[in-house]
Structures are given as C-alpha cells and as structure tokens.
Amino acid sequence: MKRVLVTAGGSGIGLAMGHAFDAAGYDVIVTDVDSDALDQAPASWAKHVADASSEAQMAVVFAKIDGDLSAVCANAGIAGPTAAIEDIKLADWQRCVSVNLEGAFLALKYAAPRMKAAGAGSVILTSSTAGIYGYPNRAPYASAKWAIIGLMKTFAMEAGPFGVRANAICPGAVEGPRMEGVLEREAAAKSMTRDQVYDGYAKGTSMRSFVKAADIADMAVFLASDAARMVSGQVISVDGHTENPDPKI
Structure with a gap:
C-alpha cells in the first residue's frame, strides 16, 4: 500500500493534497497545528496535531508511522509579516523562516532514513513563486522559499543514489x-x-x-508517481506563468 505524509494537511493546499493522494489510492497521514481543521478531514486519514517546525513533535509523528513512506509533502508554511525590511521585527522574521524552512528540513530529516532504506520515495516541497522572484514587503517569506529550493536540490543529490527523488512546487497566487x-x-x-x-x-x-489548491495537489500526485520516476531536483511552477511578481506595477 502506498502511503503519503502531508504536513499542514488540515486546510488549503495541504488538504487538497490529502484528497488528491487519497483519490490516487494512497493511505494518507496529515499533520497540522489546527486540531479543529484536522477534525474536519476524512476519518480514514491518520491525523496528528503537530507543529512542523518542532523537532520533538515531528519525531513523534514519524515514530507513529508503521511502515514505508512512498511520498512526503513538506507543505507547512505561514505568510509572515508584510512590511519593508526595516520595519520587520526579528521575532516575526524568525517565526516565518522557522515554519517555512525548518519545517521542510525536519520532514526531510525524518523521511530520509526510511526512504533510503526502502530504496524508493518521493519528497515534494512546497516553495512559491516567491522562491523564484524577489517580493517587495515579503522578505522573510521570500527568503525561506528561496532556501527551500536549495534544500530540495541538495536533498535530491544526497538521496538520488538511493532511489529517492525530491522536487519543489512553486505555487502562484492560490485562491x-x-x-x-x-x-x-x-x-x-x-x-x-x-x-x-x-x-x-x-x-x-x-x-x-x-490557481486553485487542487492544481497544486495534482502536480504533487504526479511527482510522486512512477510517471515522474526520472524527475528529481526540479523547481516546477504551478502559477499560470507569473510574469510580474509585483502587483503594484
């Protein structure tokens, strides 16, 4: 049986990913900090209240997973502050980077041993078009999303010899x-x-x-599938082709 873990799977893109993988025949495991959102997810899913940026909490989640993981969607993220760089508080910067980047790192850290041992697996990281362009007034978010791409490419190089793939999806503006x-x-x-x-x-x-959350989810299912068996280390935008990331122009 194929099995997928989706972080921040209680709403938005993560919830859409859960539904798409469920429809594709996967056993679905989701984490989220919002217990109420998880309560609304399908009863057939395994659900864990956990902060993706907490190593202690994510270690517990992975310890509860019995068996191999076919795919992991490192999807947790927050928007962070909207302000000029000089007006951003360090604590707000740190929280945004922690959830977006460290959350992805922890998902890879704990998925890697299982997938390497199994000789197979696909990791999909949710970056953003902010990880491709600079975004005015969104410095913490854009910085974290750029870093996710570097993390993904490095993991792809480390894990590829073991049959494990990694890719990043860059959503545009999602309804x-x-x-x-x-x-x-x-x-x-x-x-x-x-x-x-x-x-x-x-x-x-x-x-x-x-774009719609389902558009992102469909790409994640493809990247986890055998149809994408030689797709790794790639940055794939699902954004309707962003031409100009600054909406004031």
Whole structure:
C-alpha cells in the first residue's frame, strides 16, 4: 500500500493534497497545528496535531508511522509579516523562516532514513513563486522559499543514489483564505485597495488568473508517481506563468 505524509494537511493546499493522494489510492497521514481543521478531514486519514517546525513533535509523528513512506509533502508554511525590511521585527522574521524552512528540513530529516532504506520515495516541497522572484514587503517569506529550493536540490543529490527523488512546487497566487489575508495586508502596506492588489496578481500571469489548491495537489500526485520516476531536483511552477511578481506595477 502506498502511503503519503502531508504536513499542514488540515486546510488549503495541504488538504487538497490529502484528497488528491487519497483519490490516487494512497493511505494518507496529515499533520497540522489546527486540531479543529484536522477534525474536519476524512476519518480514514491518520491525523496528528503537530507543529512542523518542532523537532520533538515531528519525531513523534514519524515514530507513529508503521511502515514505508512512498511520498512526503513538506507543505507547512505561514505568510509572515508584510512590511519593508526595516520595519520587520526579528521575532516575526524568525517565526516565518522557522515554519517555512525548518519545517521542510525536519520532514526531510525524518523521511530520509526510511526512504533510503526502502530504496524508493518521493519528497515534494512546497516553495512559491516567491522562491523564484524577489517580493517587495515579503522578505522573510521570500527568503525561506528561496532556501527551500536549495534544500530540495541538495536533498535530491544526497538521496538520488538511493532511489529517492525530491522536487519543489512553486505555487502562484492560490485562491483561498490565506491569500485573502495576504491581499488585505499588501493593500494596507501599499495604500491600495484589496481589489487593486488582486487584479495586479492576476494580471501578472499569462493565464490572468489565480490557481486553485487542487492544481497544486495534482502536480504533487504526479511527482510522486512512477510517471515522474526520472524527475528529481526540479523547481516546477504551478502559477499560470507569473510574469510580474509585483502587483503594484
């Protein structure tokens, strides 16, 4: 039986990943800090309340997994502060980087021994188009998402000889509550309306549209599948082709 672990699987992209892997025949294990969100996830999933950036908590999660892991989706992340670099508090920087980057690191750290021993496995890290472009007023988030790509490529080189693959998905603007919060904060920081920021994001893509969480999830399932058996170390954008990451232009 194929088995997948998805961090931050209680809502948004992580929840969509859980549903997509479930539909593809995987046993699904999800973690999230939000116990209420996990309660709403399908009863057939294994669910663990855990902070992806806590080594102690993630060690417990992995210890409870009985058997091999076919795939791990290191998906946990937070938006972090929206402000100019000089106005960002160090504590806010550290929290954003910790969840986004250290959460991914811990997923790889604990998945690696299992996958190497099994001689197979696929790790999918959720980066962002912010990991490809600079994003004004989003320094902690963009920095962490750039670093995730370096982490992924390094892991792919280390784990490849053992038959283990790693790739990063870079979502663009994804419809949903989290992006709504980003829109509101950017509007306030740039003295714009929410709709102006929204239109800027949409117009900055070739497809002139936000993406859906299911679009990201479908790519994750593909990357975990045998159809992608020789795809590793790649940065794959699912963003409608972002042309201009700064919505004010």
